[in-house]
Amino acid sequence: MKELLTLRINGQTHEAAVPSHFTLLETLRYVLQLTGSKQGCDKGDCGACTVWLDGRPTLSCITPVHEAVGAEVRTVEGLVGLRTGSGTPHPLQDAFDVCGAAQCGFCTPGILMSAAALLEENTSPSRDEIRDALSGNLCRCTGYTKIYDAVEMAAERLREQGERGVGR
């Protein structure tokens, strides 16, 4: 059975007929074609599906779509433009590219959402704080090293931006 739901995703309002048992991840990927968020395990173990629900990193594969109704959802697609102005990748996304932090790239969307949430609160995280923030996201390619480098590079850019008052 499908229901007509109104969802706020990446600052836009979507009306969609969604099977009522769908998770938020299924709705994003298979109803709205927002395929950036990934399904790695479908049971909340790997973190590849991480999105923001009202700014909080949330495992969308174990979140019923109903819980997202009335909330602001942000996905990896919606990181583009955040803190940079329209159309430009988030400093974190650019830093991932510069540092080679994405190898296969499948965990990357989830890791970006966890890391970006950290940087929203703290633009000077220590390496241990970064490790903590990413502990719910499994990466099988990188050994995490280049990911830490990228988060630190993005943090530095955000600090510089903050000093210049850009994007606020």
Place this chain on the structure above:
Amino acid sequence: MSTRTPRRTRAVPPRDDPEVGDPAEELEEHISHPDQDGQAPHGRRERVETNVIGQRLRKTDGLAKSTGRARYTDDISLPGMLHGKILRSPHPHARILSIDTSAAEQMAGVHAVVTGAEMPRSYGIIPWTPDEQALATDRVRYVGDAVAAVAADDEDTANRALEAIRVEYEELEPLLDPREAERRTDVQIHDPKKPGYNGNITKVVKLEFGEVDGEMDAADVVVEGDYFFEGSTHTPIEPHCAVGLWEEGGIAGTRLTVWSSTQVPHYLHRELARVLELEAARIRVIQPAVGGGFGGKSEPFDLEFCVAKLAMKSGRPVKILYTREEVFYAHRGRHPFLMKYRLGADREGRIRAVDNRALLDGGAYASFGLVTAYYSGQLLPAPYEIPAYRFHSTRVYTNKPACGPKRGHGSVQPRFAFEVQLDKLAERLDLDPIELRRRNFMGEDRRTINELRVTSNGFLQCLDAVERASGWKEKHRRLPFGRGVGVAGSCYISGTNYPIYPNEMPQSGIQIQVDRSGRVTVFSGASDIGQGSDSMVAYIAAEELGVPLESVRVLTSDTDLTPVDLGAYSSRVTFMLGNACIDACRKMKALVQQAVAEHWDAKPQRVLLAGGQAMDGLDTSRQMPIAGAFNLAEAKYGTLGATGSYNTPKDVHGEYRGGTIGASPAYSFTAHVAEVEVDPETGFVDVKTIWVAHDCGRALNPAIVEGQMEGSAYMGFGEALMEQQIFKDADHGRAGLHDAPSLLDYRIPTSLDTPELASLIIESIDPEGPYGAKEAGEGPLHPSIPAIANAIYDAVGVRMDSMPFSPPRVWKAIQAQKEMEGREGKAVAAD
């Protein structure tokens, strides 16, 4: 770091300098030409100066992946697409008596049901061992073996349809222990190859080089040990996925397209044709972005055949996405090994003889097992000089998911045992373990005892680098109880010398096309599974043709569009595809140089292509944008395109049976030092840092090479300490059931578990590699496990000869040690 002093390119001499000879000839030295046969120049071991190669550059797909734009197989959605599901065996070993799909077929929303009877032809990634079927017809051999498949409007309907399929089984006794499978003949997992053979044995390899028994008898010291390597699985974060599309009619006739998360599109193409009994020319295989492979996607799986057959039957596109549980059943991961090793050496620690015996638990099917059985011995006789060597490996079937190639295929297990053996030898002789390894170094440009040709070899530099970076001399045997360091070395192939099916055609091909706009399009059949092969060919095109990197497009892995590359396995891609790309680019470059030279009325070798310009190397004020140069070439030669190929040299191995397996055009070398802290109260091992030095020949992009080194060390660390691939026995639930088919229970390291990883790139400049490059994706995994085992010994004095080094095992070993010391103490007191 380079093992050789880089040759600096001299400044181009001014034209009026009376001291210089013919400037064009001088310049010629600096300009690379293809050999007459079009191959990249071989035989040099000098660092070629480059503009693009060697830089820390972005990857061609980097931003697509970090913005969510990259499209993986499950991101594909076609109009009218159905969802497929596969019914799997609940039994580890059973005969299929009947399958009744009638109820499922009649369900609303179900569009097709398929069983093995409709695709009965057996297949196997190794052509000599075709022992699998797309769906089992008469026997199932592990819990999870595929039996039937359905396509329905949605996933839920498909799942309900599976429940409506009735399969009648006659249960058979399962064999789960490889020792039992080797011994027993009353239960046969597969039919014997010949009467009188044991159908549980898939491959036996016995090879001997030199006088092993004589050397062993003459040795001053013999180290013996029994080792157990527990299997592990790849767990790429992307589950396997495939989409099938069947189109009929029109001039093209019938056509099948399969999108798959495979790392071997070419082999998949061949096997689809075989099993579906279709002409290969009617099949198109497309590999979209792949979310990790590590060897786990390097052969065809049931889902690819099923999406194809279901699409053919229903006339609609069909997608199957494995659940995470199914990924564990698909497996093809690291074989469990039981090993008995003997090592003889003289008083100075020089190896005299090595005698190894291994029993490989292969699981239900052959997979790459024939190769695994050879690799378990063939890849050990480097980087150390081994004057006499024997190995005897037996691979058996068991009723568990099939094992196959996982990163470092077949050679990670023996490397673990052997490097621990070396540590024990060093201990016995009171030698520093790094010094012991140096003493046994085989050198460069040598044949191993099993006749593998080793050319560049930077192993000593690897040892030096980890020794220095880790502070080894201040730490080894000097840290307080509970802390320790360990070292290990290894060697790995840069691509396997021969394709899986015998043929004389190239292993890698590249096609390039040059556009009037100045853009270069590279058509590559290689599989970028995250290791960066798409980027690698882009860097080469930019280097050779002088275009900016952003003017290079790479189109990949589509059997309708791209030349054949054999796939992302055996660490072959950089070496083989890189050389093929250089070949294609230099052919194109010669055309462009010629056309521009004629325009300028100069010798072609004066024309340099770099930085988006064609310029006169002797008069740099004369230049034109690269697009203009391409236009001149197109005007002269017509539409511009070039192809390049790579095939391996054929004189790099022995002539004995099996001598080709383990042969490679080049070998990479690695050394690790691991530093650990062991809690003797709990047995918990905290790996603090792993220093990884790897001879990759030359780093085409150091950031990507480091990523491979770090990812490898991480993966080895996970296997050493955390990952457990366990199956229940009859006393603990259903026999043969995977104990933990989830990412929660099968524990791979999180950010909190993973140690500091320090990458130290060693560049030996391989004479045949592209710009000197060799592999970096698999070699750097090997030493992680023995380096950690040896560090645990340095920390608490216990030998961990069985994996994983989990807290209960380490704790027990420490307790046993204490008890022994206690007894010895009493014995001393009683004296």
